[in-house]
Amino acid sequence: MARTRKAVEAVPSGGSDNAAALRRKHQRDRLRTLGFLSPWLIGFTVFFGYPLVATVYFSFMHYNQIEPATFVGWRNWKYVFDQMPLFGPALWNTLWLVVVMVALRVVFGIGIGLLITKLKTGVGFFRTAFYLPYLAPPVAATVAFVFLLNPGTGPVNEMLGAVGIDAPNWFNDANWAKPSLVMLSLWGIGDLMVIFMAALLDVPKEQYEAAELDGAGSFAKFRYITWPSILPIVMFAVVTGTVQTMQYYTQALVAGKLASGVSVGPGTTIQPGYPDHSTLTVPQLVYSLGFQNFNTGAACVLSLVLFAIAMAVTTLLMRKRAGLLTAED
Amino acid sequence: MPRTRTHRAPAVLAAVLATTGLLLAGCANPSTGSANDDPTKPVTLKFWHGWAEKNEVKAINDSIDRFEELHPNIKVKATGNVTDVTMNQALRAGGGNAPDVVSSFTTNNVGQYCSSGMWVDLDPFMKKTGLNKNKVFPKTLLDYTQFEGEQCALPLLADAFGMYYNKDAFKKAGIERPPRTMSELKRTAVKLTQRKGDGYQQLGFMPNFRLYQNSPDRMFAQWGPRYFDEDGKARLADEPAAKDFFTTQRDLIKALGGYGALEKFRTTFGDEMSSQNAFLTGKLAMHMDGEWRGLMLNDAKADFEWGTAPMPVPDDQADTYGRGYLTGTVAGIAHSSKHQNAAWELVRFLTADTDQVVAFANAIHNVPSTKAALASPKLDADPTFRTFLGIAQHPDSVALPPSINGGQYVLALQDFAYDAESGKIDDFDKGLRKLDDQIDADTLQAQN
Numbered sequence: 001m002a003r004t005r006k007a008v009e010a011v012p013s014g015g016s017d018n019a020a021a022l023r024r025k026h027q028r029d030r031l032r033t034l035g036f037l038s039p040w041l042i043g044f045t046v047f048f049g050y051p052l053v054a055t056v057y058f059s060f061m062h063y064n065q066i067e068p069a070t071f072v073g074w075r076n077w078k079y080v081f082d083q084m085p086l087f088g089p090a091l092w093n094t095l096w097l098v099v100v101m102v103a104l105r106v107v108f109g110i111g112i113g114l115l116i117t118k119l120k121t122g123v124g125f126f127r128t129a130f131y132l133p134y135l136a137p138p139v140a141a142t143v144a145f146v147f148l149l150n151p152g153t154g155p156v157n158e159m160l161g162a163v164g165i166d167a168p169n170w171f172n173d174a175n176w177a178k179p180s181l182v183m184l185s186l187w188g189i190g191d192l193m194v195i196f197m198a199a200l201l202d203v204p205k206e207q208y209e210a211a212e213l214d215g216a217g218s219f220a221k222f223r224y225i226t227w228p229s230i231l232p233i234v235m236f237a238v239v240t241g242t243v244q245t246m247q248y249y250t251q252a253l254v255a256g257k258l259a260s261g262v263s264v265g266p267g268t269t270i271q272p273g274y275p276d277h278s279t280l281t282v283p284q285l286v287y288s289l290g291f292q293n294f295n296t297g298a299a300c301v302l303s304l305v306l307f308a309i310a311m312a313v314t315t316l317l318m319r320k321r322a323g324l325l326t327a328e329d
Numbered sequence: 330m331p332r333t334r335t336h337r338a339p340a341v342l343a344a345v346l347a348t349t350g351l352l353l354a355g356c357a358n359p360s361t362g363s364a365n366d367d368p369t370k371p372v373t374l375k376f377w378h379g380w381a382e383k384n385e386v387k388a389i390n391d392s393i394d395r396f397e398e399l400h401p402n403i404k405v406k407a408t409g410n411v412t413d414v415t416m417n418q419a420l421r422a423g424g425g426n427a428p429d430v431v432s433s434f435t436t437n438n439v440g441q442y443c444s445s446g447m448w449v450d451l452d453p454f455m456k457k458t459g460l461n462k463n464k465v466f467p468k469t470l471l472d473y474t475q476f477e478g479e480q481c482a483l484p485l486l487a488d489a490f491g492m493y494y495n496k497d498a499f500k501k502a503g504i505e506r507p508p509r510t511m512s513e514l515k516r517t518a519v520k521l522t523q524r525k526g527d528g529y530q531q532l533g534f535m536p537n538f539r540l541y542q543n544s545p546d547r548m549f550a551q552w553g554p555r556y557f558d559e560d561g562k563a564r565l566a567d568e569p570a571a572k573d574f575f576t577t578q579r580d581l582i583k584a585l586g587g588y589g590a591l592e593k594f595r596t597t598f599g600d601e602m603s604s605q606n607a608f609l610t611g612k613l614a615m616h617m618d619g620e621w622r623g624l625m626l627n628d629a630k631a632d633f634e635w636g637t638a639p640m641p642v643p644d645d646q647a648d649t650y651g652r653g654y655l656t657g658t659v660a661g662i663a664h665s666s667k668h669q670n671a672a673w674e675l676v677r678f679l680t681a682d683t684d685q686v687v688a689f690a691n692a693i694h695n696v697p698s699t700k701a702a703l704a705s706p707k708l709d710a711d712p713t714f715r716t717f718l719g720i721a722q723h724p725d726s727v728a729l730p731p732s733i734n735g736g737q738y739v740l741a742l743q744d745f746a747y748d749a750e751s752g753k754i755d756d757f758d759k760g761l762r763k764l765d766d767q768i769d770a771d772t773l774q775a776q777n
Binding site: 062064065066067070075076079083085150151152153169172259260261262263269270271274276291292293294295298 | 413414417418420421435437441445446447528539540541542592593594595596597598600601602664734735736737739740743744747748751767770771774775777
């Protein structure tokens with residue numbers, strides 16, 4: 001862009017035809033560029049730009065999605081931060097899941113990937129076995145887990161009881177509900193396993209051979225060869241995992257509703273987050289406020305808080321030398 | 330060139346803002362309907378309701394057939410199993426496929442429907458067609474179908490809550506009649522409870538609020554509470570019944586083995602609407618439920634003899650025995666309907682036609698919602714069902730008051746109740762004051 005401008009400025013003042021031709025060419029170039037960019041620009045504007053502007057706008061409005069919106073200043077913000085007792089638990093649970101679930105999923109994904117790449121026989125079987133759970137629909141998988149971990153009738157507690165272990169109440173215990181959700185997500189680790197397997201198989205074998213000649217042990221080889229090689233993939237997994245977990249909704253909602261045993265259907269209103277709000281996440285609260293209570297302003301405030309945190313965490317992670325990436329990456 | 334760009338930037342920004350403003354303004358105004366239609370002209374009405382069980386869907390479809398016979402020019406396209414959330418979202422979104430006639434099982438949402446204008450005011454239609462609502466409907470039912478004087482809904486059958494009890498278990502334990510006061514309930518429940526290791530073989534009564542229909546607002550109805558003062562402010566901290574209710578429930582939990590043990594036992598119960606219902610399988614000897622359960626128990630051929638009675642009342646209100654919690658289905662006309670006069674014909678038929686109300690009530694075992702239907706000799710004579718007719722007509726029976734934000738105050742009460750039953754709240758006075766503040770803050774947030 002700067003180069004083109006310089007070219008226009010370099011044209012002698014007498015050559016107005018040339019200058020006009022150059023301007024036309026420049027305009028055509030810009031239109032072509034815009035044409036190529038337009039699918040993205042339209043998508044970005046419609047699905048990100050407009051919703052973001054609308055979210056900021058409605059965060060200062062009283063709007064129940066049926067009557068005209070009216071300006072209420074900071075009232076929605078004050079309500080969320082001062083008068084909504086569920087905001088604290090929801091934010092805590094979301095951040096807890098981001099830290100614990102993302103970290104464990106990455107560790108577990110690398111571990112399973114390493115194990116499978118080391119296997120000599122049955123690779124296909126184990127790859128399939130670890131990948132298949134990822135294909136299970138989230139609702140079906142959650143229903144199955146809640147059934148298996150039912151403290152009263154579930155087979156898991158029955159088996160643990162048979163060997164003398166006093167099993168927890170899993171989804172029915174506020175201290176165990178989030179770890180149970182983490183277990184569910186680790187069961188469906190297939191997506192990360194595939195990515196890490198590809199990354200691990202991409203590490204040049206010669207480097208391991210050279211390291212072995214130098215007498216490096218397994219840990220040293222992982223620390224100095226494997227880890228630096230797969231670091232960009234780890235970075236990708238952490239960033240995408242963080243963004244996904246900030247939006248964690250389905251599994252937590254289904255697990256909470258099912259485990260509570262409360263009848264759900266026409267005529268019943270229930271608050272998500274059973275037990276003791278331990279499975280309540282910010283996206284559930286956004287839905288509940290925005291599309292059940294039609295408190296659009298407060299739902300927009302929560303969405304903006306979620307957006308700000310996601311942006312801050314992602315920016316922090318993406319910054320070079322912030323921890324995971326080096327300047328060379 | 331740079332100067333042109335400088336001038337263009339604000340223009341582009343202004344254009345973007347103007348477009349955004351137009352889009353936002355457009356989104357904020359869903360379509361509205363009208364009441365200028367001629368109800369004698371051919372029309373197809375869309376009717377959304379919440380019934381989903383096979384017998385219920387058949388009963389409502391039969392009702393529609395009867396209506397279409399009386400009004401050959403009006404066809405009704407019914408959609409069942411519609412929740413309040415779905416209906417709320419659809420009416421707010423607007424569009425040509427939105428329903429004309431709507432119904433809801435959640436009476437406490439009526440305040441939201443009336444105050445937002447989402448359901449139209451029915452008084453002009455009643456006036457136009459000469460329907461005197463005070464003569465047709467019982468007062469309690471009229472109260473829960475209006476908000477601040479606006480009657481945007483009418484009752485379409487009612488639900489009354491009472492007690493189901495296992496007569497065989499009573500006989501075995503030597504108990505002659507169901508309990509009438511809360512202290513009797515505690516004694517009877519303990520007597521009927523049979524432990525099995527750490528768990529239970531049979532539990533006399535499950536007091537925990539998350540069981541099936543046991544929500545705190547329904548149980549609390551036995552105390553006849555007043556939730557709001559004249560100014561619409563929450564007054565649970567000033568309501569002596571509130572503290573007594575939570576204390577009584579906690580005592581009952583303690584007497585029956587403690588919250589943890591009861592919750593663990595609850596996880597062994599099957600789905601409420603299935604053959605694994607805990608009362609049906611004999612795990613519970615007494616159980617609070619709505620009048621419709623009787624039909625289900627008959628259909629499932631329960632292998633024990635069962636009976637019905639009103640729920641017990643607090644000891645200091647023994648004279649109110651016979652009362653219970655009332656709710657029901659409500660029907661109205663969507664604001665976006667372009668056929669509101671025709672829609673009114675359907676609403677009027679479903680809610681106020683005595684023969685229709687009686688036939689529908691008998692078919693789905695619900696309590697009829699008009700004075701004439703309640704007195705009709707054609708009503709089901711089954712004594713287990715008649716218990717609920719008595720509860721519905723009892724002067725001390727209560728329904729939840731409507732509120733501008735629907736059931737949000739009920740959710741706040743639920744949250745408090747869950748904490749109370751699990752022993753997390755030591756100071757009920759302080760907790761109830763906080764609950765009142767919360768309800769008031771939510772109400773204020775919903776007001777414009």
